[in-house]
Amino acid sequence: MDSLGPDDPPEVGGYRLLARLGAGGMGRVYLGRDERGRTVAVKVVHPELARDPEFRSRFRHEVAAARRVGGAWTAPVLDADTESAAPWLATGYVPGPTLREVVARHGPLPEDSALALAGGLARALQAVHACGLVHRDLKPSNVLVTLDGPRVIDFGIARSLDAAVATRTGAVLGSPGFMSPEQVMGQRMTPAGDVFCLGAVLAYAAGGREPFSRDGGSMHAVMFRIAHEEPDLDGLPERVRQVAEACLAKSPDARPAPDGILALLPGEPADPWLPAAVTADIGRSAARLLELQAPAYAPRPPAPPPGPPPFPPGVQGRPGRPGGRRLPTPAYLAGGALVTVLVLVLALLIRMEREREPNVPAADGAATAPAGRTRPQERARSAGGVPEAMVGSWEGRSTASGTRERWLRRVTLLPGPVGGAAGTLWSVTDDTLCESRLTLVSAGADSVELRSRTVRSVPAGACGGGSRWTMTAAGDGTLNGSAGSLAMPFTKAAGDRVPERYQGRWWASVGRPVAGGTAPPARKVFEISAGTVGTEAVKITVTGNGDRCQGAAVLVSVEPAIVFFSTRVLEGDCALGGMQRITPDAQNGGLNWEALRSGQNGGLQRG
Structure with missing residues (x-):
């Protein structure tokens, strides 16, 4: 979220702008509020693109598609003007980062969170397909992560089920890495194509990488793998892998429908569904949102209507024409903004009191709480x-x-x-x-x-x-x-995230005592992800003498050493070491491992 610049408008379509949320090749997206204090996201198309008749037609279609879907799994459309010199679209603001941002900041989602994500996306596709639409661009940057579940956005290339595929020669509709084989080969898209994309998004969320981009390469190399090769699902939790494999079948007929995906999931998702660090991020974002004020500017007085008022006396509303200017009402603006602040603060406190999610601090160890009209220390004393x-x-x-x-x-x-x-x-x-x-x-x-x-x-x-x-x-x-x-x-505490120097795959050779002597050493492998305290960021695999055992360990501290505790066995039947820690080796620059219960220890090697 960035401050408004000198070339940013103070208002679009009656929505007062507060900050810039992002910018791209299509246009800019702003954070705004309407006259009643509701927070909105306003997408404004670049004027040069608006002069392209094909692009303007596509934008009209996006607005129409988003209006048709609505519902609990998308951002609701509030208003739009598709005919002005700079077309715009206003939707309800969804307070949450994109799935791509979550994985980049916190690493792959744990198994239960990934399965809950799959359920939310399946329900979103049910809503999309029930309106006779195919989304065609389901990808991590089009999935917003909120406390109540995922939200699907951006219907820019959605098409009706009975619409023919008509594109310019060489044009690609979709995002490489998250396209279906039908898109890659230019075939007609059906709802099954969205299911394939859901499988790719799920694999990315739980594995931290795109399932068809394991070796990098060009866009065309990725698209070839999508059409002809199997996805890379190594390392995914077993239940997540089963769902992703079903969705990523090459044949559309072999993929489950969204209700079939829900049947593959283990009932209702756990509450809370997100890791604690992600919830803390969302809370900090909400706090910044509550403190955000619009830049001062002199509002233009509304021109008096040429004829009789559009609504009977005493009835509030807006003219029924595209892009019509809203009549700003100062009392509504001040009162509505205050109500929004109070409702959001109350909602966050209720979530904390219901213990829907254990909150954790920011990366520097300092926790941040939603802020209202008072400074944090004043609020703490008064409450x-x-x-x-x-x-x-x-x-x-x-x-x-x-x-x-x-x-x-x-x-x-x-x-x-x-x-x-x-x-x-x-x-x-x-x-x-x-x-x-x-x-x-x-x-x-x-x-x-x-x-x-x-x-x-x-x-x-x-x-x-x-x-x-x-x-x-x-x-x-x-x-x-x-x-x-x-x-x-x-x-x-020094922080809550695994430092980069510990991340990756490490192994050590450990002795195995037996009656009358020792058995050949076993190989103990640690796979350490970019996780946070409270998540199962460490996977431990022990092999030796034909045996194999694998388990997960939860992270409990990250500095000056990472400390983790074996919580459950994933494969085999063995004890995986209780509390263990990995510390830097000051002499050779490597890492040392120690199991505090057994006293086993040794140097770790990459690989």
Whole structure:
């Protein structure tokens, strides 16, 4: 989101513009508000393109198609003018990043989130196809990720089911990498083509790469693979792979319909459906949106209507003609904007209180909460919430006296009100992982009392139901935490994302003790993705003596070492090591691995 420039209009079609959301070859997209304070996205076509009759016809079709679909899985069309010198389209603003942005920032989605994405996209296609349309350009940048599910946008090349394919010679309608074989070969598109694109989007979301671009190459090389080669689905979780394979069948007749995709999914998606870091990003974006103000400018007074008013006295509305200017109403603008702020803040607080998603801090460890009309520290004091200086993620480490048991605790504190959700707590030992949700019991100027409730225990039943924690600011930038007889210091967490130096595939040779001696060493492979704390960012595979075992591990800390805990077995029958950590090797510039429970350790090699 960028500030408006001198060449940007202050208003389009009665919508007051606040910022520029993006720009491309087609035109510019702005963030705006109408006279009642509703936030909108306004797409304005470049004037030079508007002079192209074929392009203008395509834009008219996009507006008509988007109007026909509407519904819960797309951005609703509010208004448009397809005939002006610079045609424009206004839709409801969807507060969320694109799927491409999510994967670029946070890495591939975990399995449950990817399956929930597939369900949302299938329902969106049901709505599109029920209107007699084929989208034809379903791709990650046309999927917006929101707290309530995905939204499909951009119907620029959608076509009616009975429309013939008519393009200029050599023109490609679609996006290489996310096209169907029918598009590549210039054949007539059917709803099955959208299903193929859904499979490619799903593979990208769960694997972090396009399924037909494994070796790079030109656009034509990618299109050849789409038409003639199998997709690269290596590394996808098994359930995701099954859905993607079904959608990516070369023959349209072999692909499931959207309702068939839903039948392949494991029931209703979990709530929350997104990883915590993605939810935090959406929350920060909402906070910036609430604080955004329109640039000051002198509005032009509306010209008086030449005839009788278009509506009876006392009835609000707008003339029924394309592109007609809205009559700005200052009272509605001020009051509507305030209502929008209050509703959005209330909605975010309700989501936190219902614990729909454990929020996490920004990459620098500082959590951000939705802001209204007051500064954060003023809001925290007035609501009796967590003091501003304590908001964020904190980590504490200790070794229990007289034992080899080591603890790592990570607490994320949010600026919620007393009685509401206040964050998350991870407690990890050599062989136990406990994830808890926190509720704020009371708050003072420099301390808070929290109640924890266990939501995940590995092994099952090892964590108990919860406990009471007191966190107090020590005055030196640290926190003192206590629960019963336990007391430990917490320092600000360095971040929440796997540093690039750890990402990739690493392996070590480990010994395997047996009765009477040792067996030949096993090979232990770590596949580390660009994930965030709280996600299964590490996959562990152990092979040796004809055996193979694979499992997933959840990330619990990222600096100065990455620390993870084996949470579940994906293949085979073995124990995968409990809490483990990977640290930089200062001597040779490589990495060292250690399993804290077994004491196994060794240097890691790439590959």
